[in-house]
Structures are given as structure tokens and as C-alpha cells.
Amino acid sequence: MKIHLHQQWNAKATVLYDRPADIFQNISLDEQHSLFQKLSKEYVVFSSSDDGKEGEDTEATVFTELSPSGEVRLRKDRPALLISSTSWTEDEDFSILLMALEEYESVMRKGCRDLPKLICVITGKGPLKEYYSEMIRNKDFQYIDFSTPWLTAEDYPKLIASADLGVCLHTSSSGLDLPMKVVDMFGCGLPVCAIHFNCLAELVKHEENGLVFQDESELASQIQNLLTGFPKTSMNLEKFRKNLELFQSKRWHHSWKDTALSYFKK
DSSP states (O other): OHHHHHHHHOOOOOOOOOOOOTTSOOOOHHHHHHHHHHHHTTOGGGBOTTTTOTTSOTTOBSSEEEOTTSOEEEOTTOOEEEEEEOOOSTTSOTHHHHHHHHHHHHHHHTTOOSSOOEEEEEEOOOTTHHHHHHHHHTSOOSSEEEEOOOOOTTHHHHHHHHOSEEEEOOOOSSSOOOOHHHHHHHHTTOOEEEEOOTTGGGTOOBTTTEEEESSHHHHHHHHHHHHTTTTTOOHHHHHHHHHTHHHHHOOHHHHHHHHTHHHHOO
């Protein structure tokens, strides 16, 4: 944007990047467990597959359970939680994600045991939601479950903070704006696979805090590589999370004070 303004209007500008609100933070395992329990009452994908079995933990979710001492812990057999958010418009082509996940499903059906099952949550409202929901219903997935909830303003950041991997399909028609959903995900320390467009590198640093893809084939490969060995090992995801700590440390208020405030004092 700064370069565009200079080239088009000979305007001098200082860039004030969007930063995550304070609500987009890491949360505790207890908070994750409470969220999954709450969501399981409305969305079955969050429920434990052991529900109703005699002697099983009635407090368990598909991701979390209680230890014998009553402490919350992550399940060793848990699926990976992949999340995306959208306004369900033509600006985001979710067939790219679905085709990438069909490749994931195909690898799983061939007997791959290094990859986890997946739960894919796509949040938001919009005109194409039913179109893509119907597309999902017509797919024959055995190793991937889907949920397309509309979450409260309180639960949305908590679910992002509980996820293992984010996917962004936002493409900028102007090539000048950055996806706020990625800012929010990074605020929660969540690594992201994002589709390429001109200025994306100002936010998503390929192989540093996430990955950038061009098409469904690249996305399929990235998801498989990142989740190989999950949940026992996920070295690249942990590397990206570690690299996001600096991003997480600077919030909107600090960014405003450091970048913009001095201009209003002149």
C-alpha cells in the first residue's frame, strides 16, 4: 500500500499494520476442554466417540479427557483440528481446500498410519455457505469430519487458540490488503497455510511462521507434511509456533503507540 500510494499519488505514508486484539491469545488446556464440551452439545464432531460406553469418561471430548486424578489432558488418539474462517463469498474458493483434503483422504485410505484423522472446522456466515455445505455432504470422507458453525465472539478466538493448523483462502483483488483472519490466528500462535497473492509475504513468512501455497496440490502436500507423526511429533508446527511468539507480543495498542501516535502529537 505504501509503495502504491507513492507511485500513484506521490504520497508519503507510514505503514500501521493490523495487530490482533487482546482476546486472540493462547488459552489453557482447561479452557480448551470447557470449550470442546460446550461445542459438543451442538456439534457432534466435538463429542467423544466413547460417549455412552459403560465405564468411559463422560467428561471426555474428541480432543481432551480427564486423567485418573481428574486433570485435563490431550487424548493420545485425538484427531488434528484444522480451522478456517470465511464470509462464504466468491473471494474465497473453498473447493481448493476440499480437493486438498480429498488427497489427504486418499492417502489415509491407502493405509498411511503416520497421519491423524482430521476435523475441519470452517466458521462464518455468507451467501455460498449452503453451496459448499452441500458439496461437503456429497463427499465420501471416512477420515475427515467437517463442521461449519457460527461461533460467538467469545468462542471464536478460543477455538482458534485450540486448533492445530489454520488455512486461509483469502485472495486480495487489489493485492494491497492483508487477511485479518491470519492476524487473529497468529495472535493465538496458530500456524497458517495461506494462498499466495502479491503482498501476503508482509504477513506470512514462508517456512518461518507458516506456509504459502499456489493451488490445491501444494496445500495437500503442506497439510500432510505438517501433520505427519501428529500428535506424537509435529516439529514444523512447533517451530512455527515458537517463531510466532514475537508477533504475539505486539498488540494493536502497542503498534498504534509506536507507529501512529507521534503523528497526532505534531
